[in-house]
Amino acid sequence: MTIGIAGVYTTKFGELWSQGFASLMKEAIYGALEDANLEIKNLDAIYVGNMLSGNFGDQEQLGAAISGELGLNIPAIKVEAACASGGIAVHQACQAVKSGSYQTVLALGIEKMTDYAPEEVAAGLMQAASEDERIAGLTFPALYALMARAHMQKYGTTESQLALVAVKNHFHASLNCKAQYPFTLTKQDVLNSTCIADPLKLYDCSPITDGASAVILTAKNQQVKILASQVATDSTGLAGRESITEIKATKLASQKAFASANIDPQEINVAELHDCFTIAEILALEDIGFVKKGEAGPRLEKGQFKLGSKGLIVNTSGGLKAAGHPVGATGVKQVVEIVEQLRGSAGKRQVKGEAKLGLTHNIGGSGGTAVIHILTNKGKAFNKN
Numbered sequence: 001m002t003i004g005i006a007g008v009y010t011t012k013f014g015e016l017w018s019q020g021f022a023s024l025m026k027e028a029i030y031g032a033l034e035d036a037n038l039e040i041k042n043l044d045a046i047y048v049g050n051m052l053s054g055n056f057g058d059q060e061q062l063g064a065a066i067s068g069e070l071g072l073n074i075p076a077i078k079v080e081a082a083c084a085s086g087g088i089a090v091h092q093a094c095q096a097v098k099s100g101s102y103q104t105v106l107a108l109g110i111e112k113m114t115d116y117a118p119e120e121v122a123a124g125l126m127q128a129a130s131e132d133e134r135i136a137g138l139t140f141p142a143l144y145a146l147m148a149r150a151h152m153q154k155y156g157t158t159e160s161q162l163a164l165v166a167v168k169n170h171f172h173a174s175l176n177c178k179a180q181y182p183f184t185l186t187k188q189d190v191l192n193s194t195c196i197a198d199p200l201k202l203y204d205c206s207p208i209t210d211g212a213s214a215v216i217l218t219a220k221n222q223q224v225k226i227l228a229s230q231v232a233t234d235s236t237g238l239a240g241r242e243s244i245t246e247i248k249a250t251k252l253a254s255q256k257a258f259a260s261a262n263i264d265p266q267e268i269n270v271a272e273l274h275d276c277f278t279i280a281e282i283l284a285l286e287d288i289g290f291v292k293k294g295e296a297g298p299r300l301e302k303g304q305f306k307l308g309s310k311g312l313i314v315n316t317s318g319g320l321k322a323a324g325h326p327v328g329a330t331g332v333k334q335v336v337e338i339v340e341q342l343r344g345s346a347g348k349r350q351v352k353g354e355a356k357l358g359l360t361h362n363i364g365g366s367g368g369t370a371v372i373h374i375l376t377n378k379g380k381a382f383n384k385n
């Protein structure tokens with residue numbers, strides 16, 4: 001069965017103190033409905049990607065709360081998988097349409113984080129890590145710093161190569177009016193920024209963000225379709241991993257997605273990768289199979305993956321690093337960006353030439369969950385698992 005994308009919308013990302021949770025939710029949902037030329041009554045079900053509504057806002061049973069706010073009585077379900085909550089919401093919406101249970105399903109990703117103290121947010125996010133890591137006092141910058149250091153020792157990756165991820169993604173964000181940080185950085189800016197967890201500097205890290213994104217999926221034929229939607233999991237803690245120089249869940253999910261879509265990684269034209277830290281984008285490039293292990297850093301030094309270069313273009317939105325990372329919304333925003341690229345409606349961020357195939361990669365925690373979506377405007381149908 002074909003899974004089509006009828007409408008998409010993303011709010012501004014950033015420190016949105018003038019907007020509350022309900023305001024962001026409604027802006028995203030009604031924006032996607034307008035894009036799809038649909039009305040709220042046309043929705044059969046809603047899947048909500050969110051991590052922290054219970055911590056920040058004291059609101060669980062979020063699906064019913066949102067459905068009630070919209071004046072609906074349809075199935076509405078909160079989906080939680082840490083920073084992969086949005087990607088899982090899209091995955092669940094895909095499965096719901098594919099099953100034939102519903103014809104038109106909305107996947108919403110939303111998070112309101114900046115109204116709270118940084119230490120409260122850090123503690124909330126660490127609920128996605130292992131108990132041992134929390135007891136040890138680790139934070140996610142520290143966990144990804146461990147992964148970065150191990151990758152540097154094994155493959156020779158350098159701090160300058162890490163910095164180039166931030167430089168590229170901030171350049172892309174400077175073309176995105178909805179990005180949290182729409183400005184450019186130099187490599188020296190990144191290297192000279194405050195050390196957070198060696199070797200990661202301030203500008204190697206994604207920010208705390210508010211925002212919402214929505215995608216409407218349908219069984220009807222559409223210009224942009226989802227070819228594959230796949231999920232894999234692994235240990236939530238680094239100590240339980242086979243290796244900390246790769247994210248196994250990413251490898252497994254991407255392998256299943258490429259097999260399901262019957263395409264190779266080299267056919268992808270544009271990708272939104274989960275760059276919560278600069279090392280995360282390097283790991284993703286390698287684990288998905290866009291480059292061999294240890295090659296992502298040198299490819300970045302050659303100027304690859306940036307708008308204007310040849311081959312795969314990565315994180316045209318600015319990624320998590322510069323567009324922002326409202327954790328429940330990120331996976332949905334990634335799909336919105338790829339849809340806009342495949343429609344040719346990305347404006348200044350538009351990939352030159354004819355983008356036919358796009359990919360999104362959304363991670364929960366330090367790699368406990370990975371979600372891969374492959375999208376096309378080539379008219380192919382969603383085929384296989």
